[in-house]
Amino acid sequence: MLVKLRVLSIQQSTLTGSIPLEIGNMTELKKLLFTRNYFEGQLPGTISNLMSLVVLDLSENQLGGQIVPELGNSSLLDTVSFTRNNFSGLFPSSICIGGTLRFVDARHNGFTGIHHQTFQNCTTLEHVDFTANNIVADIRGCFGEHLWQLSTIAFSQNQLHGTLLTDGGEVFPCNYTYLSLIDLSNNVLQGGLSKCFWDMPSLEFMDLSNNSFDGVVPFSSRCAETLSYLHLANNHFEGTFPLGLKECKSLVSLDLGSNNFSGSIPSWILDLSRNKLIGPVPDDFTNLTGMNQKDIYFLYNDRYIYQVQIQIIWKNMDYVYGFLIAVMAGIDLSGNSLSQEIPIGLTSLLGLRYLNLSGNHFSGRIPNDIGNLVLVESLNLSENQLSGEIPPSFAGLKSIGTLNLSCNGLWGMIPTGNQLQTLVDPSIYSNNPGLCGFPLEDCANWSTSTQSKTSQAEDREAFWVYCSVAAGFIFGFWLYWGAFMFCSETWRCVFYECVDHVQGKVTIICNSELINKTPYQHHI
Structure with missing residues (x-):
């Protein structure tokens, strides 16, 4: 041996x-x-x-x-x-x-x-x-108080329970000064957060999503300069949007979806889907510098690459995107009460890879420069009140793989493009009565069909008019001669007087309408 x-x-x-x-x-x-x-x-x-x-x-x-x-x-x-x-x-x-x-x-x-x-x-x-x-355990029982060098804590997809508060009132793991990554997502943790999270000097990544945390996300005038990834989705957080996050200048991924946030929306967000946000979306996206870049960046240390996932809601289904702490740049504002027009500034975010604005009250036209988003793979504008034609620049969406424009008021010809021609599902454009072209009915056939339907409607209307006139003539004829043949002389006189009276009124009305319709002539 x-x-x-x-x-x-x-x-x-x-x-x-x-x-x-x-x-x-x-x-x-x-x-x-x-x-x-x-x-x-x-x-x-x-x-x-x-x-x-x-x-x-x-x-x-x-x-x-x-x-x-x-x-x-x-x-x-x-x-x-x-x-x-x-x-x-x-x-x-x-x-x-x-x-x-x-x-x-x-x-x-x-x-x-x-x-x-x-x-x-x-x-x-x-x-x-x-x-x-x-693992079934209280999170506070897994670690001691003297783990000064601890930089990574990853316990996602277990059954950890309890709160992040220690018996002495301190917050786990705020006393770990070297901590750079904490992932406690997909557990059964509860309770609130402390503003000490934003003060941790080395924190780069924090994922607490898919738990039962509640309360207000605490405000802090500070934020770790290193914090790049913050995921708090699928909890019970409430109150106004945590504006203190604006101090987190290094954020490249923020997921706050499926909580109970309310109020107005700032211009430096990523995922706020299924909340209670109202009003317009700000048109100032200058702070979203990460989305202005087309490159994908990875974060890793010299010995460890961390696999992380982001959940995206698309057509009422969950899609999980896995990436190695990469910039999967996207904005998800679906399922709110946002209104007015889609901000033109969105078209300047050339690094966007998914955009979901579905289930709101957006109106007006789709921005003309939407084709600038050449990296967009998923685009959902369904269930809004958009109108007008689909911009021709749509043909420039060369990476589009998932599209949904259904349930709006769009009309006209659907743009054609190499990538758009691969999207063969007609439901993409359903419930837009004015749209035609691939993959819907050809516009020429649609026009002929529309004219035919209009002509048929006019013919039916004329038919019923003729039927009404004929029925009225027959009824009037028999009414007149019935009164003459079968009524006494006194009743006949009363009947004819009523007919003369009605005829006089109709003549006066017709003459007055004719005078009103006659062009005014000035006589010298």
Whole structure:
């Protein structure tokens, strides 16, 4: 056996079966790298014999079961990665017993909990990621008060509960001064926020979406210069729009959708869908400098790329866009009560990739320069009160893949363009009675059909007029002769007097109308 081996790296191979028990004999092993293989079964208990182990990477295999508690026997252990396996049970409590652990990546497993002692005094810890597990725990019980070096906390898609307030009134994790990324989305957390979040000096990314947080987003006159990504969607926040966010000068992604915000809307937003916003959309988009660029930027450190997702509502369905903390530039103001015209300034945001203004009260025409948005992939202007023709510049939307202009008052010919011709679903333009052209009825046929329908309507009207005249003549004829033949002389006289009276009135009315319609002539 290779008892003197220091590094064992077998990555991206096709190794199968279980990890052999003999691995524990390599007592001088410092790095064990089995990434992307097909190992299965449990991690052998003999791995606790690796007292010199510094890096353990078993990510992307099919390993399962519980991890032996003695895994952390090595006093040198710096990095452990179990990403994308089937591990379960409690995360081992002794993992940081040596006091040197800095990096823990346990994404996409089945861990059900973290022992309360695991990270309590792990003062060297910098990064911890348990995204997509089954952890049921109070968030405050997972960490201690002395994790000064902690920079990443990622627990998205678990069952964390409780609030972010500690028993002493402090707010977790505001006392972690080096924290740059916190993702607690898709849990069952509740309670309010504190303005200390905006004062954290190193914070770059915060996602608290899809929880039960409530109350008013607190105002602060400060905001961390580094804060770039803030996602608070699908909670119960209320009150006026948090104007204090204007101080967050570095924001490139802001998602506040599906809350209970109300009041007017500022001009420096991204996603405010399904709130109660009213009034016009401001036409000043000069602050949205990130959307004026066509390039996509990625944020990562020297050893870790964080996968993040944004949820977009499109035609009453949820679409999840995944990206590596990239600028997926978009504006979603759907499902509010916004009114007046679509601001022309939107057409200057050349970096826009999706725009959703559906379900509002926008009126007037679609901006003529809408074709400037050459990167737009998704555009939804449905369920508004837009009118007029679709601008010819629409043909310039070369990236458009999803379009919805239904339920408006648009008319005229639908513009043609290479990319537009790939959108073959007629429902894109439905409930706009005046539109024609691909993929709807051809405009020539539509015109002929319209003229034919108009002619048919006129013919039907004339037919009923003739029928009414004929019926009136027949009725009058028999009424006149019936009175003459069957009534007494006295009644006949009364009847004829009434007829003469009515005829006189009709003559006077007709003559007066004729005089009024005759052009006025000046006589000398």
